[in-house]
Amino acid sequence: MSSRKPIIAGNWKLNKNLKETLAFLAEIDGKLPSEDKVEVAIAAPAMYLIPLVHHRGNNPLKVSAEMFTSKIQVRSQVKHHLKHSQTKELNILLLVTQNVANISTKQMKTSIKKAHALFAAGVTPILCCGETLETFEAGKTAEWVSGQIEAGLKGLTAEQVSSMVIAYEPIWAIGTGKTATAEIADETCGVVRSVVEKLYGKNVSEAVRIQYGGSVKPETVEELMSKENIDGALVGGASLQAASFLGLLDIYK
Numbered sequence: 001m002s003s004r005k006p007i008i009a010g011n012w013k014l015n016k017n018l019k020e021t022l023a024f025l026a027e028i029d030g031k032l033p034s035e036d037k038v039e040v041a042i043a044a045p046a047m048y049l050i051p052l053v054h055h056r057g058n059n060p061l062k063v064s065a066e067m068f069t070s071k072i073q074v075r076s077q078v079k080h081h082l083k084h085s086q087t088k089e090l091n092i093l094l095l096v097t098q099n100v101a102n103i104s105t106k107q108m109k110t111s112i113k114k115a116h117a118l119f120a121a122g123v124t125p126i127l128c129c130g131e132t133l134e135t136f137e138a139g140k141t142a143e144w145v146s147g148q149i150e151a152g153l154k155g156l157t158a159e160q161v162s163s164m165v166i167a168y169e170p171i172w173a174i175g176t177g178k179t180a181t182a183e184i185a186d187e188t189c190g191v192v193r194s195v196v197e198k199l200y201g202k203n204v205s206e207a208v209r210i211q212y213g214g215s216v217k218p219e220t221v222e223e224l225m226s227k228e229n230i231d232g233a234l235v236g237g238a239s240l241q242a243a244s245f246l247g248l249l250d251i252y253k
Contacts, residue, residue: 004209006225007165007232008248009041009064009126010239011213021048025055027242033252035060039232040249042239064126115152119160126165126234127152128213129192133172141170142191149195158200162207166192167234173214175236182220185212186227193229218247225251 016024021044032040043064044052052063115125129148131141145168153161168188173179180188189210197205212224213234224230238244 002206002228002231004207004231005037005039006252007039007041007209007211008221009043009211009232009234010245011043011066011234011236012045012240013066013236014045015240016045016048018048018051021051022055024242024245025052025057025059028061028246029057029059031246032059032061033249038249038252115156115160115164119156124164126167126211128167128169128234130169130171130174130214136170136172141188145188145191146195149192150199153196153199158204161196161200162204165209165211165232166196167211167213168192169213169234175215177215179215179220180212182223182227182230185214185224186229189227189229216248218244218250221248222251 039062040060041062041064042052043066046065049063049065052061056063115127118125127149129145129152131144135141135144149166156164168185170180170188189212192210193205193208196208209231210229211232211234212230213236215237216224216233216235217238221233224233233248235245235248238248
């Protein structure tokens with residue numbers, strides 16, 4: 001059995017207001033499993049990160065932020081410079097001073113610079129990869145994901161890679177209700193681990209934690225977590241309600 005500590009992270013994206021955020025915290029208060037068994041995190045909209053930190057109490061909940069940019073949507077962004085003059089992005093140092101623990105990033109072209117800045121600030125990067133339905137159906141998932149990981153890890157040290165988190169999120173399973181089978185998820189997470197081994201050696205590949213994300217639910221999480229190469233879940237919809245979020249963690253109580 002792996003000695004890697006599993007990590008279950010809820011990703012709220014652009015959901016919830018302040019009232020709902022505080023209500024969620026009240027509902028999970030005192031109900032999270034021991035941090036010795038599992039690392040639990042919530043990635044919230046930027047304006048609710050500080051309330052999450054300040055109102056989580058003594059619960060073993062790590063607060064995370066997400067960086068993602070597309071043509072039609074802008075979420076919490078993290079500049080790869082620690083200080084800058086742009087007003088549309090989050091400053092890493094501001095997040096660190098508020099005890100934000102993890103930052104997930106999905107743009108491979110900017111991930112490298114941002115990962116270096118995050119490590120320098122003592123924040124754990126969660127590097128996300130995944131393929132479209134077209135790529136999956138063409139049988140090119142392994143090739144595509146391997147290329148993403150090689151690009152995303154370029155320039156990082158073995159020590160840095162050992163301490164980070166990588167999330168496999170097939171694009172075709174995000175918010176669609178579709179999900180990869182546990183076998184497919186494990187196979188692709190195995191591809192990620194094999195690329196890490198090729199680049200950094202077996203010790204690093206056995207240390208790095210790899211999550212699966214894509215319509216994970218309380219009823220599917222146990223099978224996913226039983227797989228050799230899956231060390232956690234990056235969860236969207238099922239993390240929005242306290243009951244279903246706690247349901248994801250039942251196996252660690």
